[in-house]
Amino acid sequence: MNIHVDEPQTITARGDDGIAKGGDLLHVDHISLSFGGVKAISDVSFDVKKGEIRAIIGPNGAGKTSMLNVINGFYHPQQGTITFRGQERRRMKPHEAANQGIARTFQNIARFTGMSTLDNLMTGRITLQKRNMLWHTLWAGPAEKEEIAHREAVERIIDFLEIEHIRKTPVGRLPYGLQKRVELGRALAAEPALLLLDEPMAGMNLEEKEDMSRFILDVNQQYGTTIALIEHDMGVVMDLSDRVVVLDYGRKIGDGTPDEVRNNQDVIDAYLGVPHE
């Protein structure tokens, strides 16, 4: 049995949402989030268009990660609305967001250290499983067929991310850069419509950063996956992203193409540290 497909096929956004490339995928309107008296995000609005790489930047404590947590349903904003794929979202749990097609990676990597790379990626497919646990325990008929299909999808991702050599290695034994790649692989395995990356390059050396940038670009180009990412390395952000939104002290202070943002006086002030009134 030969599988001869070098053309990308499987990693597509789940379900056709009928949104054309460049159409609105996600709308964030007037979001405010506070923890007790601390205002993490105040009145922030922006959108993510289908097929783009959208960066969220800002100094430490600007509310970037909180913003991601709001998008994937981990935090619930006190005010404002989120519209994903044309549907306004009510209070929602993270797994519901996952089922809607939002996958993410974390700032301080989260992966199953005792499990192999392959198994880690297979967990990414869980929300796509149709048969229930009983079927999978019996490992027969349709469940087996389903698992084979999932395995094939995962193998394509392994091929794509060039991690064939660590397929069977427990993830805990891998160097940091590779662990990050496995985490990206797991997020991809969920075939997300929107992929959230929280500091994908944090703690990496130059070569690892170059590799990761290449993979992010390839994911976006090849599979058309929409990506929203947080990153501190300005070089990376400016090179990778189509549009950038800048947060500072929970407020949006800039939004536009990398060039526009680079020349925005508020952004320059925020980064150079002009005293706030």
Place this chain on the structure above:
Amino acid sequence: MSSNGKQAGAPQPRTFPQYLLLNAQRFAGRSAVRHKNFGIWQSWTWAELAEEIRAYSLGLRALGVKKGDKVAIVGQNRPRLYWTFAAVQALGGVPVPVYADSVAEEMVYVLNHAEVTFAVCQDQEQVDKVLSMGDEVKLVKKIIYDEGRGLRDYDHTNLHSIDQVQKLGREVHEKEGEANWLKAIEVGKGDDLAVMLYTSGTTGKPKGVMLSFDNLVISALNGNEFDHLTEKEVVLAYLPLAWVGDHVFTYAQALTAGYCVACPESPETVDADRREIAPSYFFAPPRIFENLLTAVMVRMEDAGRTKKRMFDYYMEHARKVGEPILNGEKVSAWDRFKYRLGELLVYGPLKNRMGFTRMRVGYTAGEAIGPEIFRFYRSLGLNLKQLYGQTEASVYITAQPDGEIRADTVGRPSPGVEIKIADSGEVLYRSPGVFVGYYKNDEATKSTKTAENWVHTGDAGFFDNEGHLKIIDRAKDVGKLNDGSLFAPKYIENKLKFFPNIKEAVAFGDGRDFCAVFLNIDLTAVGSWAERNNVSYASYQELAQHPRVYQMIENHVRQVNEDLASEEMMAGSQIQRFLVLHKELDADDGELTRTQKVRRSFIAERYGDLIDALYDGSTSKHVETEVTFEDGRKGSIKADIEIRDMNIDTAASVHKEAAE
């Protein structure tokens, strides 16, 4: 295939496309190629292979490849890159494989010199390299790629995937059938140019060695017969495509014998893939065997006490009786029984681990192999042999016949090869495999190949009493110290490199007062030693300069000196001073060739300061070295390097012996 009838009763094939058609007939249902992809070994039979190559070839023709065109092949061991050879040859074109890790400027030279008009690249990295040359390679009309990742948004006017090319070829086939294509193969002659292989070039610019079908086919057939290779062999393709060894073992011999070639999933998975495939015919430079042994030893250091004792006990026994058993000598029944038990407990699992369970014939060549390493594999019952070859000879010059194996010779002349030794000590040979000439370099051809077809190897050697050839060194590298004693740098370097902790050595001494060496530590071996001995380090550079590492290396050098002192010819060239280099010698910096051989003259120039320091008596030296990354950018490394004296009074020891 519909061609089956036509080929029946055809004359003995003389070109590879002719062999392909023959194999599609005689071995139609046997596996020809395997490739691990998406975690599964995919396979093609000879009949399927012929169909794939026909489609590919017709597609190339439709794109404009015609007789006489040079087609570059850049990439790793992927099936479709191997198919390119046959697909191009079927059209009368000449494939020119290029080392995949060459930097852009090396590639520009080869592509221009070979007048390449089409380039087949593995992936985006290689396509980018060719594109980045832009106007420097004006002749390249079209680029064809195997893996499409990242190439989606490129301008595809002159860029095609192999899939598209094959699709095009299938359309052509539907329209006009295969008669024309078969006709073109049929008229192929044995003295047509088959391939151009650029030699790695220890000196100067690479030269394009032109080999004809006769050269390769006859050499391959001789080799098949010598080692009784049949269609039942399985080999793993993992060496650079552009290297003659790979070309002969995984292309020429595979087609003539009809055996199966397995391509690994990626370069990083070669070890695991070899374990799964268990090749029956295996070829590797000594470095691979060294690395495998080092990896085994490192793991044994970490093994439990019972396991380690069992390993040591049975390895000791194998050292004693393993080789005699392999050579068919007389061994007592009790020793044989113990060896069997060892096979069950240690040797078998070990061979399985290394992927040698089914290995029937193994070769090592390219450099001298450490006698210890060689003996280790032989004692496990592996039929590992040595071979001496060159690109200009289509590999085979000498090889060791089964049962006549020595660690320090390279064997008898291969079938069909004549050898003579010149007065200067240089080895000359003549054989059916002798190359046609260097492409566009008649001067070099004349100086290498005499009118009677004798080829100068450039190596100095002699025949021992049993008629086995012994190679000492490059003829031009053998020199003399100021006191007149013989200095054979490679001989000394090899002795040093046989220690697992020493990865690379460069010896100096020609026209100097004494012998001194540069050393590279082996990061795998020394790193593991450091871990076990609580030596902490942050970088290669720091580890290399660690006092305890220096102490360890000093002991190795002392042992080599004792060895040298025991040989009359070499006693004068004992190592008096040495230093451990702050960086690994690297092909990207031009210090090694692409086949990992030391480029002596280049190193002498680059590290001139350090060599001076070796001979002016100083005990340390500050250096700053420029390094080149694979993408061509440069950086620099600074270090203070310690130089150590060995405190041996060679003159005194020699005199003492003379006096006694």
